[in-house]
Amino acid sequence: MKPKTKIQVEVNRLAKFLLKPTQEQQDYAINKMFPKLCFATKSTAFCLECGSDINVKDINRNRVICNSCGENLKVEMSRKRKFTSGWGTMGMAELVTSMGYDFQVIRNFEFRCYYEKGEKKRVFFWEICQNWYEVKGKRVVNSRILSSYGNYNGDMEIREHNRLVYGYYTNNNSYNPFPDFFHPHSKFRPEYEKRGINYKVLKDIRFSRLVDLVNYSPKIETLIKLNYHNIVGAWESNIIDRYWNALKICFRNKYKIKDPNIYKDLLDAMAYLDKDLHNAHYVCPKDLIKAHDFYVHEKRKAEIGKTLASNKKKCDNVNPQYIFQKKKFFDLFFKDKEVEVRPLMSVHEFLEEGETLKHCIFTNKYYEKKNSLLFSATVKGQRVETVELCLKTFRILQNHGLGHKKSKYSERIINLIKNNIKQVRDLVIIRKRKSKKQKSAS
Numbered sequence: 001m002k003p004k005t006k007i008q009v010e011v012n013r014l015a016k017f018l019l020k021p022t023q024e025q026q027d028y029a030i031n032k033m034f035p036k037l038c039f040a041t042k043s044t045a046f047c048l049e050c051g052s053d054i055n056v057k058d059i060n061r062n063r064v065i066c067n068s069c070g071e072n073l074k075v076e077m078s079r080k081r082k083f084t085s086g087w088g089t090m091g092m093a094e095l096v097t098s099m100g101y102d103f104q105v106i107r108n109f110e111f112r113c114y115y116e117k118g119e120k121k122r123v124f125f126w127e128i129c130q131n132w133y134e135v136k137g138k139r140v141v142n143s144r145i146l147s148s149y150g151n152y153n154g155d156m157e158i159r160e161h162n163r164l165v166y167g168y169y170t171n172n173n174s175y176n177p178f179p180d181f182f183h184p185h186s187k188f189r190p191e192y193e194k195r196g197i198n199y200k201v202l203k204d205i206r207f208s209r210l211v212d213l214v215n216y217s218p219k220i221e222t223l224i225k226l227n228y229h230n231i232v233g234a235w236e237s238n239i240i241d242r243y244w245n246a247l248k249i250c251f252r253n254k255y256k257i258k259d260p261n262i263y264k265d266l267l268d269a270m271a272y273l274d275k276d277l278h279n280a281h282y283v284c285p286k287d288l289i290k291a292h293d294f295y296v297h298e299k300r301k302a303e304i305g306k307t308l309a310s311n312k313k314k315c316d317n318v319n320p321q322y323i324f325q326k327k328k329f330f331d332l333f334f335k336d337k338e339v340e341v342r343p344l345m346s347v348h349e350f351l352e353e354g355e356t357l358k359h360c361i362f363t364n365k366y367y368e369k370k371n372s373l374l375f376s377a378t379v380k381g382q383r384v385e386t387v388e389l390c391l392k393t394f395r396i397l398q399n400h401g402l403g404h405k406k407s408k409y410s411e412r413i414i415n416l417i418k419n420n421i422k423q424v425r426d427l428v429i430i431r432k433r434k435s436k437k438q439k440s441a442s
């Protein structure tokens with residue numbers, strides 16, 4: 001697009017004076033992005049850097065030094081004679097002042113290498129996108145066009161973000177690449193440097209986000225200055241606020257947080273367990289993974305314990321009602337050689353039965369069903385199956401063993417109940433007679 005506003009015209013003019021990365025800067029990028037490789041089979045090998053043959057006998061523990069170019073190479077087993085690397089992106093930050101403007105320029109370069117046996121490697125690179133941030137906050141984009149697939153094509157031109165591109169609306173983060181790293185020669189406004197922004201920090205956080213963050217919170221500034229970039233990159237601001245005291249203990253003890261996500265899980269678990277997060281003993285474990293695994297496991301156990309306690313309370317509350325309804329049947333007991341069948345005699349037993357056999361008899365409140373009687377079948381004291389009998393039709397409604405499957409005793413259990421159904425029927429009829437008598441007496 002043709003530059004329209006005064007600032008766009010100025011950026012368009014100034015962009016022409018920006019320098020390409022020097023050879024040294026290109027080499028830095030390539031060394032950082034692409035490992036130096038040797039492709040080997042059992043009998044042949046070659047150096048991808050210079051294309052020369054390598055004697056496979058020189059390979060030692062997947063490494064070899066190329067006799068021609070002297071590079072120390074990583075050996076990969078491959079029959080390929082040609083190879084093209086993926087894309088890598090390097091950022092460069094520069095300062096440009098002119099005509100009353102004061103720009104922080106963030107530039108992005110894409111690199112890729114082409115390798116072939118017998119040939120020296122070829123490097124391709126181009127600049128894909130520049131963001132010009134004016135000191136008063138205006139942003140001008142000078143970039144190749146961003147395709148809907150997220151890659152850059154066409155010429156470097158002044159472009160507008162938040163615009164329709166190839167049928168898609170772009171957002172604030174379009175034309176705002178997040179490079180793999182920044183070159184150490186990058187230059188930042190003194191006020192940014194004062195707040196700790198430098199090329200190292202930008203490995204973990206996008207430049208635009210970092211500037212917003214340091215403006216928003218002095219805590220972020222502290223984290224950056226004390227080299228906790230990975231926390232700023234991985235944690236939302238509210239998490240940083242929540243665990244600020246623990247982080248301060250880390251600062252004081254110069255404790256390096258190796259993995260911010262694992263560390264957050266650890267803090268979550270310890271907070272749940274009411275551990276003292278002001279205490280370095282908890283907050284700065286020597287072995288992060290070991291501590292994480294331990295406390296996360298403890299938390300899980302505590303969670304299960306809490307559920308158990310609340311279930312137990314539920315049982316205590318509803319048990320009298322259940323006993324009142326079903327105690328009539330508690331003397332029922334049927335058995336054959338191995339199998340024993342008796343009614344569940346308390347709500348606590350429903351809980352136990354459901355947990356042992358992993359079904360929903362407790363959670364779905366079968367103890368509240370007035371017209372059902374629930375039997376538990378056991379073999380040598382082990383619960384094997386639960387049976388629901390209808391007290392109106394005296395039919396078996398369902399029977400389930402472990403995880404809703406039938407046990408191998410299923411048929412015998414059903415027969416035991418069917419053969420003794422008269423006992424159950426008598427109890428129901430007696431109860432009916434009694435309640436009729438009571439009614440007529442009153």
Ligand SMILES: [Zn+2]
Pocket residue numbers: 047048049050051052066067068069070071
């Ligand atoms: Zn070589």
